Amino acid sequence: MENIQPEQLPKNIEAEQALLGALLANNKTFEKISEFLRPEHFADPVHAKIFDVISKLITRGHVADVITLKNYFEQDGSLNEVGGHKYLIKLADSATPLTNAEYYARFIYDKYLRRELISTGFDIVNNAIKEDLDSDASEQIETAEKRLFDLANQGETSTGFIDFSQALTDSIKRIEAAYQKEGKISGLPTGLDALDAKTGGLNDSDLIIIAGRPAMGKTALATNIAYNVAEFIAHDKNTPAKNRGVAFFSLEMSADQLASRILSTVTQTNNHKMRTGELDNAEFTRIAAAVRELENIPLYIDDTPGLNINNIRTRARRLKRNKGLGLIVIDYIQLINGTGSKKTEGNRVQELSEISRGLKILAKELQVPVIALSQLNRGVESRDDKRPIMSDLRESGSIEQDADIVMFVFRENYYIQNEEPKLKSGETPEHLQKRLDEWEARKRETQNLAEIIIGKQRHGPTGTIQLFWNGDYAQFGNLAKEEYLPDRIGAE
Numbered sequence: 001m002e003n004i005q006p007e008q009l010p011k012n013i014e015a016e017q018a019l020l021g022a023l024l025a026n027n028k029t030f031e032k033i034s035e036f037l038r039p040e041h042f043a044d045p046v047h048a049k050i051f052d053v054i055s056k057l058i059t060r061g062h063v064a065d066v067i068t069l070k071n072y073f074e075q076d077g078s079l080n081e082v083g084g085h086k087y088l089i090k091l092a093d094s095a096t097p098l099t100n101a102e103y104y105a106r107f108i109y110d111k112y113l114r115r116e117l118i119s120t121g122f123d124i125v126n127n128a129i130k131e132d133l134d135s136d137a138s139e140q141i142e143t144a145e146k147r148l149f150d151l152a153n154q155g156e157t158s159t160g161f162i163d164f165s166q167a168l169t170d171s172i173k174r175i176e177a178a179y180q181k182e183g184k185i186s187g188l189p190t191g192l193d194a195l196d197a198k199t200g201g202l203n204d205s206d207l208i209i210i211a212g213r214p215a216m217g218k219t220a221l222a223t224n225i226a227y228n229v230a231e232f233i234a235h236d237k238n239t240p241a242k243n244r245g246v247a248f249f250s251l252e253m254s255a256d257q258l259a260s261r262i263l264s265t266v267t268q269t270n271n272h273k274m275r276t277g278e279l280d281n282a283e284f285t286r287i288a289a290a291v292r293e294l295e296n297i298p299l300y301i302d303d304t305p306g307l308n309i310n311n312i313r314t315r316a317r318r319l320k321r322n323k324g325l326g327l328i329v330i331d332y333i334q335l336i337n338g339t340g341s342k343k344t345e346g347n348r349v350q351e352l353s354e355i356s357r358g359l360k361i362l363a364k365e366l367q368v369p370v371i372a373l374s375q376l377n378r379g380v381e382s383r384d385d386k387r388p389i390m391s392d393l394r395e396s397g398s399i400e401q402d403a404d405i406v407m408f409v410f411r412e413n414y415y416i417q418n419e420e421p422k423l424k425s426g427e428t429p430e431h432l433q434k435r436l437d438e439w440e441a442r443k444r445e446t447q448n449l450a451e452i453i454i455g456k457q458r459h460g461p462t463g464t465i466q467l468f469w470n471g472d473y474a475q476f477g478n479l480a481k482e483e484y485l486p487d488r489i490g491a492e
Contacts, residue, residue, distance in 0.1 A: 009043070009118065010111045010114040011044075011115070012107060013043065013047075015104045015108055016042055016108055017047070017091055018104050019033075019101055019104040019108060020050055020091045020094075021091045021094035021095030022104070023054050023101065024064060024065055024069075024088075024092045026101075027058050027063065029101040030064075032102045033101060037051075037108065037109060039052040040112075041108055042108060043108075043111060043115070046087075050088075050091070053069060053072055053073070054069070057069075066088045066092050069088050070088055113151060116151055120147050120151070123147075124140070124144045127140050127143075128140060145317065146313070146317070146365075149321065185197075185200045185201035187199075187200055187206075187369065188202040188229050188232065188233070188326060188369065189201050189228070189232055190225045190228055191224065191232070192224075192228075192467060192476060192478060193478050194465040194466065194479070195465060198460065199454070200459075202327060202371070204363075204367045204369060205363050205364045205368075205369070206363060206369045206370070206404040207356075207360045207363050207369075207402055207403050207404050208407070209371075209374050209393075209399060209406045210371060210372070211373070211374040211375070211392075211393055211409070212408055213375075213376050213380055213386075214375075215414055216409040217469065218331075218332070218373045218409050219332075219373065220261065220474040220475070220476060221452075221476050222248075222329050222331055223248075223258060223261050223265075224265060224474075224475065224476045225329070226248050226299060226327065226371075227265070227266070230298050230299040231297055233245075233246070239326065241324050242320060242325070243324055244326065245298045245319060245323050245326060246300065246325075246326065247315075247325055247328045247329070248300065248301045248302070248329045249302050249315075249328070249329065249331065250302070251304075251305060251306075251307060251330070251331060251332065251335035251336065252331055252335060253331070255301040255303045259301070260275070261474050262294070262299075263294075264474060264475075266290050267283075267286050267290045268473055269473070270473070271473065271474060298323070300319060300323070302315060305335075308336060308337040309336060309354065309358035312328075312330065312336070316328055316366060317366070320366055325368055327368055327370075328363075328368060328369070328370045329370075330359070330372045332372065332374055332375065333355060333356065333359075333372050333373065333399065334352070334375050338354065352399070353398035356398045356401075356402040356403070357398065359402070360402040360403075360404075376392045376393060376408075377393070386410070386412075386415055387451070388408035388410060389455065390456065392408075400456065403456060404457070404458040405454065405457050405458070406454070406455045406456040406457075408452070409451075411446075411450050411451070412451070413443060416446060419439065421435040421436055448468055449467075449469060450466070450467045450468070450476060451465070452464070452465050452466075466479055
């Protein structure tokens, strides 16, 4: 491929001069362009430096004009590097009262994107020509798509260093959003009040692990949260279009099985009856009505088996670009395939390390929370207290390290049901009956209780919360507060 000379690259120096002149003439125009234009978008490094100083002066509440710029560059010892005092005057004179600063800014930004596209194209060609054993074609495609995705989302995802002042500005925006939001949470609401109170909701860039033994309700909890978030963002006017969607990667269940679970929860219809068709007319009518209402919920299910982390990244990027994406749910980590790279081939522990690290990178790249389900070791079953702890995570090292939040789903009732007392040698029937009565009482007390044990939270407290659980509808919900419960008639 023939090399392109620097002078052939897309740029418009006159537009850059006109924009800088417009900013010096009227500092208020900076507000219209500050959200997307950065110094690195200018083709001329002198203009990039001048724009950077103008940005700093205006952001700090100072006036940016020829005098303040000259004073700044003199103190900095770089006045000659930017063309001297005369060039600053020339820039100020290049603007007219009718100069459209936003138009010129978009024009400059477009030229920058074109230069980046050319650079990306050259890199794609050069990498494809190389026969690199550690990087196959599919990996190069994934890398190329990531670069194009980052280009398409420039201004939302930035690369390189960020000024501390910018990080502070972003931080105060999140704090303000939490302060103004009902419920005082900074992230997306899960619909489970006690969980939101403990975690502040689902926050951008967080990797959240939901772990548990089989039959504890991991998938049910993830499905409930995914639906609640999708319903919230469908009706929340403050959610930007780029975040209006929930991606559910179901590597174990099919899309229609997952949809049936959601229908069971929403319509309060027994899932088994739905599967076997044992419905009366009222139940069927209720389900049909719910389907019509749920059609517009932005929940997208991918039930492709055997996906690897690169596949998940690529599909999530496309969904965000095409329809919007605010949350990713993956059921579950141990079913994600490795990439087949030489480094991890034949070593499942290293593969899972690559996967958990990849999920955290995905959360940061797309700036959305990622919920990933995980299995626990069998060691839980051998203990008297079967509440999970961090070391129960299967291949826990990398998952525990990469996760921002690790929470365990635990239902004591599941284990109590399997502990029905049996008649012991020499035991009287009366004593057995007493133990049976106690066992029945424990079953009733825990029948609709579930615990979420937060074993790790990078930005908040750990601890245990209780939720309502209804196995008939695979439903997690809020427990009724005691002050709202009716008095028990005849209670002693």
